[in-house]
Amino acid sequence: xxxxxxxxGSDFPIENLPYGVxxxxxxxxxxxxxxxxxxxLDLSAVASFYPESVxxxxxxxxxxxxxxxxxxxxxxxxxxxxxxxxxxxxxxxxAALQARALVPQSDxxxxxxxxxxDYTDFYSxxxxxxxxxxMFRGKENALMPNWKxxxxxxxxxxxxxxxxxxxxxRPYGQTLPVDGADPAFGPCRLFDFELEMAFFVGGPPxxxxxxxxxxxxxxxxxxxxxxxxxxxxxxxxxxxxxLGPFTAKNLGTSxxxxxxxxxxxxxxxxxxxxxxxxxxx
Amino acid sequence: xxxxxxxxGSDFPIENLPYGVxxxxxxxxxxxxxxxxxxxLDLSAVASFYPESVxxxxxxxxxxxxxxxxxxxxxxxxxxxxxxxxxxxxxxxxAALQARALVPQSDxxxxxxxxxxDYTDFYSxxxxxxxxxxMFRGKENALMPNWKxxxxxxxxxxxxxxxxxxxxxRPYGQTLPVDGADPAFGPCRLFDFELEMAFFVGGPPxxxxxxxxxxxxxxxxxxxxxxxxxxxxxxxxxxxxxLGPFTAKNLGTSxxxxxxxxxxxxxxxxxxxxxxxxxxx
Numbered sequence: 001x002x003x004x005x006x007x008x009g010s011d012f013p014i015e016n017l018p019y020g021v022x023x024x025x026x027x028x029x030x031x032x033x034x035x036x037x038x039x040x041l042d043l044s045a046v047a048s049f050y051p052e053s054v055x056x057x058x059x060x061x062x063x064x065x066x067x068x069x070x071x072x073x074x075x076x077x078x079x080x081x082x083x084x085x086x087x088x089x090x091x092x093x094x095a096a097l098q099a100r101a102l103v104p105q106s107d108x109x110x111x112x113x114x115x116x117x118d119y120t121d122f123y124s125x126x127x128x129x130x131x132x133x134x135m136f137r138g139k140e141n142a143l144m145p146n147w148k149x150x151x152x153x154x155x156x157x158x159x160x161x162x163x164x165x166x167x168x169x170r171p172y173g174q175t176l177p178v179d180g181a182d183p184a185f186g187p188c189r190l191f192d193f194e195l196e197m198a199f200f201v202g203g204p205p206x207x208x209x210x211x212x213x214x215x216x217x218x219x220x221x222x223x224x225x226x227x228x229x230x231x232x233x234x235x236x237x238x239x240x241x242x243l244g245p246f247t248a249k250n251l252g253t254s255x256x257x258x259x260x261x262x263x264x265x266x267x268x269x270x271x272x273x274x275x276x277x278x279x280x281x
Numbered sequence: 282x283x284x285x286x287x288x289x290g291s292d293f294p295i296e297n298l299p300y301g302v303x304x305x306x307x308x309x310x311x312x313x314x315x316x317x318x319x320x321x322l323d324l325s326a327v328a329s330f331y332p333e334s335v336x337x338x339x340x341x342x343x344x345x346x347x348x349x350x351x352x353x354x355x356x357x358x359x360x361x362x363x364x365x366x367x368x369x370x371x372x373x374x375x376a377a378l379q380a381r382a383l384v385p386q387s388d389x390x391x392x393x394x395x396x397x398x399d400y401t402d403f404y405s406x407x408x409x410x411x412x413x414x415x416m417f418r419g420k421e422n423a424l425m426p427n428w429k430x431x432x433x434x435x436x437x438x439x440x441x442x443x444x445x446x447x448x449x450x451r452p453y454g455q456t457l458p459v460d461g462a463d464p465a466f467g468p469c470r471l472f473d474f475e476l477e478m479a480f481f482v483g484g485p486p487x488x489x490x491x492x493x494x495x496x497x498x499x500x501x502x503x504x505x506x507x508x509x510x511x512x513x514x515x516x517x518x519x520x521x522x523x524l525g526p527f528t529a530k531n532l533g534t535s536x537x538x539x540x541x542x543x544x545x546x547x548x549x550x551x552x553x554x555x556x557x558x559x560x561x562x
Contacts, residue, residue: 244525
C-alpha cells in the first residue's frame, strides 16, 4: 500500500503509475512525473534512487530518452517507483524530500509527454472501419478487401498532436455539399470527434530498412493514451480519394497527458477474437 | 564575378548559392555551407560578417533556425554571401580565412539539411496524377473529381527522409498478385523511383489553427531540392484504399543535399498554364 493517499475511485492507484510531463508555477521547467492519487511524483527530484543507466533519461524534459531505453529499463523504473511509494520507503521517511518530490496534480500544468516525430493512425476496429465505410462509400463497399489482411493506416500530422485541453479551432476547407456541383470553401460543418487508443513505440532505435518482427512488436510498446482524432468529415469526404485523409485531420489531435504503461494493463489481458485470416508469421 | 573558380557547366555558379549541411574528416561537426564552384563556403567560419540577427542561425547544425527567420532574413543572408564571394571582398583578401572557410566539396560529407518534423507529398502534375490513376483504377476513373480543385496530398513518413546516396532497402510487405486470391507476404517486386520537386517551408512559426493565406504562401518557401519518392507499387496497390499510401512509401525518401533558394530560381519564372477552375481566393 502506498503512503500517498489514494481516494476511492481514483484513476491513479499504485497499480497504475502512468508517466507524464508537467511543470508548476514555482518551477516552469518541464519534467517527468508519475501520477499517484492526487499527487505527481517528480522523477527528476528522486532520480538518485534509480539505477544510473536510467537517471539521465528521468531528468529529461520529455519521455523520448526513457522510451528509447527499452522494456527492461521500463520494468526497472517501474519497480523502483513502486518501492519508493510504498509505506516505509526512503521517500516515506524523508519529509523534506516528499515536500520537493510530491506535487499536487492541481498545481501542475501538463505538457505533451514526448517529441512526436511520426504519428500513424490505424483502422483497428472492424465496426469502426465498416461504419466509416458506409458513410463514405455506401453499404456495398463498406469494408475494403484489404482490411482483414493488414493494418490499414495513414500518417497523421505529427506536429499538430497536442495535450488534452488545448483549444482546437474548427478548420476552413473545401467541401462538396452537392455531388456534381462546384466545391465550396468555408468553415467545416461536420466537425467530428473520434475516440481512439494511441500507443507510444520505443526501444532501441532501428536502422533505416531494419525490420521489427510481429513476435517482437509487443516489447516495443511503451504505453497507452486516449486520443481524440478530431475530424472534419465534410472536408474528408471531398479530399480523401485516392490519397487518404489529410487537411480533414491536420487541425489537431488531442492525447491525454498520462501514458499508462503496458505493465499496468497486463492484469486485464483477455483473449482476443480468433484472427481470421490468421496473420503472416 | 566570384574569386572562387567556377568550372564551365558547374551546377554551382554565383547565381545559385544553395544551402547544405556538411562535415569533414577534420571537423566532424555538421555545419551550414553554401556551394560555390567545387567548394563549400562554411558559413559558421564567416558568420561574423553577417548581421547579428542571423549569426546564431548560421552556426547551427541544421537549417531549421535560418528557415524560421523568414524571407527578409533569407534575402539578407544571400546578399552577404554573394558579397563575400565577389572579387575584392574581405574574404578574397584574407588567405588564412579562405583556408578555413572554403572546403573542397570532395572532402565533405553531406547530411540531411534540416530536422524534418512533417513531410507532405502532393500530386501537382495532371499528367502524373492521370498516369498513376490509370495504373490503379483504369482509364475511366484515372483523374478523381477533386484533383482540379484542391492540392490532393498525404503525409509521408518524415523520419525516413534521407540525404541522396543513403542506401535504400527493398521492403517486405503484403501484395495481392492475383485479384481475388489470398494476399502474399514477401519482398516488393515492383520497386519504383519517382522524381519529384520538394520544397522546405519556413518563416515565423504559426500557432495551431492559424491560417496562412494563398497570397502569403510563396513568402514561406525557403528553397527546393530534388526528391526520389521510392515507391513499392505492388504493396501500394493492395494497401492504399481507402487511407492512402503507407508502407509502400515508408521505406525511405531521398532528397538532394543542396537546397536551391527561391531567389536563385526567380530569373527563370515563366507564366503557368491558366488555372481551371480558378483557385479560391
